[in-house]
Amino acid sequence: MRIPQTNLQKIKAGVHFAQAGLVFITACLALAVLTKSGGVGGEVGYLFGLCFLSIPALIYLVMVPMWTRAWRFANVYAYASLDVLFTILWFAAFCAVAAWNSAGIRKGEKEESSNDKKTGSCSAFGYGSASKCEVSKASVGFAVIICLLFGVTSAISIQGVMKYRRTGIMPNGNTKSHGQAEQLNVEDPNKDAWSTNIDEDDEAGHGNPFGDHNNASSLTMPTAYGQVAQQDNDDAAYGLLHTDQQGYRNTSHDETADELPHPGRQMSYGSSAASLHAETLPVYDETLAPSALSPTGGYEQSPGGRVGFPEGRLKMEFDTKTPQYSTSDPNSFASVSARDRWPVILTGAIDDIHKAVSKESDAEKREEGKQITAGLAKLKYEVQHDRQLSPLVDDGSPDIAGYNAELKQRGEPKWFNVPWLFSECYLYRRMATLFSTSQHWKSYDVFSKQKMSTFRSSRPAVIELAARYNDLTKQLRSTDSALANASEEEREQAQQAVFTEMCEICLWGNATDLSLLTNLSYDDIQKLQGSESRKANEKNIVVNDFPAAFATLKQAQKSGAKERRVDIVLDNAGFELFVDLVLAGYLLQSGLATHIVLHPKNIPWFVSDVVPKDFSDLLNVLVQAKSFYETPSEDDEARGVTPQSLSDKEQQDLKLLFENWGGLYAEGKIVLRPNGFWTEGGSYWRLPATAPSLYADLKESELVIFKGDLNYRKLTADAMWDPTTPFAEAIGPMGRGSGVRVLALRTCKADVVVGLSEGEDERLKGMEGGGGEGGARKWAWSGKWAVVSFCDGNA
Numbered sequence: 151m152r153i154p155q156t157n158l159q160k161i162k163a164g165v166h167f168a169q170a171g172l173v174f175i176t177a178c179l180a181l182a183v184l185t186k187s188g189g190v191g192g193e194v195g196y197l198f199g200l201c202f203l204s205i206p207a208l209i210y211l212v213m214v215p216m217w218t219r220a221w222r223f224a225n226v227y228a229y230a231s232l233d234v235l236f237t238i239l240w241f242a243a244f245c246a247v248a249a250w251n252s253a254g255i256r257k258g259e260k261e262e263s264s265n266d267k268k269t270g271s272c273s274a275f276g277y278g279s280a281s282k283c284e285v286s287k288a289s290v291g292f293a294v295i296i297c298l299l300f301g302v303t304s305a306i307s308i309q310g311v312m313k314y315r316r317t318g319i320m321p322n323g324n325t326k327s328h329g330q331a332e333q334l335n336v337e338d339p340n341k342d343a344w345s346t347n348i349d350e351d352d353e354a355g356h357g358n359p360f361g362d363h364n365n366a367s368s369l370t371m372p373t374a375y376g377q378v379a380q381q382d383n384d385d386a387a388y389g390l391l392h393t394d395q396q397g398y399r400n401t402s403h404d405e406t407a408d409e410l411p412h413p414g415r416q417m418s419y420g421s422s423a424a425s426l427h428a429e430t431l432p433v434y435d436e437t438l439a440p441s442a443l444s445p446t447g448g449y450e451q452s453p454g455g456r457v458g459f460p461e462g463r464l465k466m467e468f469d470t471k472t473p474q475y476s477t478s479d480p481n482s483f484a485s486v487s488a489r490d491r492w493p494v495i496l497t498g499a500i501d502d503i504h505k506a507v508s509k510e511s512d513a514e515k516r517e518e519g520k521q522i523t524a525g526l527a528k529l530k531y532e533v534q535h536d537r538q539l540s541p542l543v544d545d546g547s548p549d550i551a552g553y554n555a556e557l558k559q560r561g562e563p564k565w566f567n568v569p570w571l572f573s574e575c576y577l578y579r580r581m582a583t584l585f586s587t588s589q590h591w592k593s594y595d596v597f598s599k600q601k602m603s604t605f606r607s608s609r610p611a612v613i614e615l616a617a618r619y620n621d622l623t624k625q626l627r628s629t630d631s632a633l634a635n636a637s638e639e640e641r642e643q644a645q646q647a648v649f650t651e652m653c654e655i656c657l658w659g660n661a662t663d664l665s666l667l668t669n670l671s672y673d674d675i676q677k678l679q680g681s682e683s684r685k686a687n688e689k690n691i692v693v694n695d696f697p698a699a700f701a702t703l704k705q706a707q708k709s710g711a712k713e714r715r716v717d718i719v720l721d722n723a724g725f726e727l728f729v730d731l732v733l734a735g736y737l738l739q740s741g742l743a744t745h746i747v748l749h750p751k752n753i754p755w756f757v758s759d760v761v762p763k764d765f766s767d768l769l770n771v772l773v774q775a776k777s778f779y780e781t782p783s784e785d786d787e788a789r790g791v792t793p794q795s796l797s798d799k800e801q802q803d804l805k806l807l808f809e810n811w812g813g814l815y816a817e818g819k820i821v822l823r824p825n826g827f828w829t830e831g832g833s834y835w836r837l838p839a840t841a842p843s844l845y846a847d848l849k850e851s852e853l854v855i856f857k858g859d860l861n862y863r864k865l866t867a868d869a870m871w872d873p874t875t876p877f878a879e880a881i882g883p884m885g886r887g888s889g890v891r892v893l894a895l896r897t898c899k900a901d902v903v904v905g906l907s908e909g910e911d912e913r914l915k916g917m918e919g920g921g922g923e924g925g926a927r928k929w930a931w932s933g934k935w936a937v938v939s940f941c942d943g944n945a
């Protein structure tokens with residue numbers, strides 16, 4: 151498959167093609183001279199030989215940068231060396247033959263001492279006929295042109311080397327390290343290449359197999375990167391850092407927003423072939439636009455496609471001045487993530503794509519898959535060896551410019567000394583570029599299998615909640631239920647209790663995000679997700695603003711406003727998305743909201759964050775629950791377990807749930823709205839200034855619920871706030887006076903936390919595994935504690 155070429159690359163290839171034509175002609179001329187009588191010098195022989203020698207060089211210089219099949223031989227240094235070498239060789243060639251010509255002419259003139267012959271002309275050529283001399287002169291002319299053209303291509307190649315040494319990006323925009331491909335023998339399943347142990351490489355004393363941009367040694371053939379034993383105890387040990395669970399566990403740009411069809415196209419609920427694909431999900435109801443539901447799916451575009459953001463102004467200027475958590479802080483989860491967790495996550499991704507490539511029959515797709523695998527391995531290597539973060543490859547999305555501008559402004563930091571939030575977003579954005587710049591793997595989600603396999607393990611909680619939800623729906627719809635006959639005050643109390651319960655279900659659904667918890671056993675997941683654990687965890691909510699959030703929605707309901715929208719900025723797919731839909735369905739059916747707008751990501755993100763496809767996958771599970779839950783998974787087969795069959799009641803409950811949620815979609819009451827802003831590298835302090843139409847859209851909402859840890863880190867700019875800092879202050883421009891009502895539902899899985907009462911942080915640090923006096927806020931790393939923080943930006 152052809153690799154997209156930059157204009158400069160195309161020009162270079164064009165020059166090489168011209169050279170090939172000229173070389174052919176020169177070879178013919180030289181052959182003519184060689185075969186003519188009168189004798190020849192080695193010079194012409196050299197020229198003729200050089201013509202042949204140039205062919206393989208030209209093939210290499212043209213084909214390797216252009217075809218994936220040859221990409222394994224790509225090497226910016228080789229390109230430049232060849233171009234410069236042949237410039238010199240052709241220079242020598244035309245000088246030599248020119249000298250031979252003039253020697254022949256001088257010889258001829260000496261022999262022809264008669265004065266009617268023109269001096270310096272071929273008429274008196276000492277090595278043969280005048281035509282031989284003419285032909286030889288012509289060959290010199292062509293050789294001069296070829297030499298000059300090699301001079302041009304040398305300049306282009308040298309520019310390419312300088313760019314590569316500066317950015318790590320090959321002239322055609324790809325990232326690549328030299329000579330590593332041959333390590334990737336996909337066919338050899340026994341070759342276990344995916345580990346987090348870096349010492350292996352160094353031990354082999356091969357230095358930096360990935361061509362560290364500053365270290366010329368990269369030209370030497372590297373060892374096979376990451377070739378060590380299976381997931382070893384180190385990884386297991388890593389996982390036990392906070393809890394005895396560990397985990398590893400996901401394009402391109404904004405197309406999704408465009409691809410998602412406009413609503414009104416009825417979904418085929420209940421039809422026999424009722425399997426759902428993301429495309430069939432209505433995004434919003436025309437009749438409701440241009441109200442708060444007008445889609446802003448893509449980036450904030452302005453003429454020229456640049457993110458609608460004043461040129462030259464850098465987004466960082468909108469961030470808080472409070473320092474951010476950095477990977478250099480040994481007391482932070484940032485340091486643990488960069489040194490221990492990200493390599494494990496990358497290894498999981500490499501493993502996934504490796505398996506996919508080994509099953510791929512299409513040769514071009516396989517080759518491209520190897521490139522992606524190599525790119526992931528390079529990224530893993532750079533993280534583990536504390537390399538500089540290199541500029542992202544431009545995959546056509548406007549956010550890339552923002553990332554690279556910020557990288558430059560941050561002075562191209564190294565992995566072990568960089569703000570955690572930016573670097574972690576950069577990590578996932580860089581992974582996505584490997585897929586989005588490919589032809590065959592653009593929409594491949596390297597985390598998809600993990601998302602679905604873990605959702606399987608949520609079966610008991612999913613069935614328990616489906617029954618609970620359907621009961622609630624029946625109660626809410628019935629006219630003679632206890633609730634219907636209760637007094638207004640009793641109904642409001644009951645409503646608040648159910649609201650809190652539904653929000654708690656939604657909150658703790660966030661505890662099982664896959665980027666934190668590895669190899670979460672079937673039993674662990676049940677223990678975490680069941681109603682018992684929710685009850686047990688109630689006391690673990692260290693900031694609890696549920697009443698304020700309920701009061702906001704209740705007040706809006708009492709205002710009688712026709713449209714009362716609630717937004718949910720989603721976090722993880724699978725069980726968490728399931729409980730988000732439970733909350734969304736409850737808010738709609740209880741009348742606390744009239745519309746729900748869900749905000750997924752555009753690209754695979756932080757391993758398990760929701761992308762639009764995860765939505766249809768979830769609904770497909772509900773409509774095909776029997777086959778999904780009763781088909782043994784790899785894990786079941788490994789454990790020799792045959793999944794229990796679903797009872798009729800359980801099947802019925804899941805079918806009812808599917809029809810209920812399907813109906814809410816069809817009516818356009820639930821809308822899916824991806825936006826590129828959610829996967830940018832900065833905090834939400836930047837949202838009002840850098841994503842004005844998204845900001846305006848969120849202001850239309852009665853309540854914007856931000857799910858999970860990453861959204862909380864972005865709201866609070868992942869800064870090292872004093873934990874007693876008011877939430878409203880820590881979220882800056884999204885706080886007081888912002889016009890946005892913010893509710894964060896977060897299980898704590900990172901250092902930043904605000905809104906705590908005096909002494910609470912010390913109390914939690916003092917608990918077992920809390921971190922103690924040492925300063926590390928370990929209690930906030932495991933997802934065991936949660937905060938529910940509300941700020942009314944309209945107050």
Ligand SMILES: O=P(O)(O)OC[C@@]1(O)O[C@H](CO)[C@@H](O)[C@@H]1O
Binds near residue numbers: 487574663722756861
């Ligand atoms: O946003 P989520 O899914 O609740 O958590 C994301 C997370 O797992 O990833 C980051 C660490 O890598 C932290 O923000 C948190 O631990």
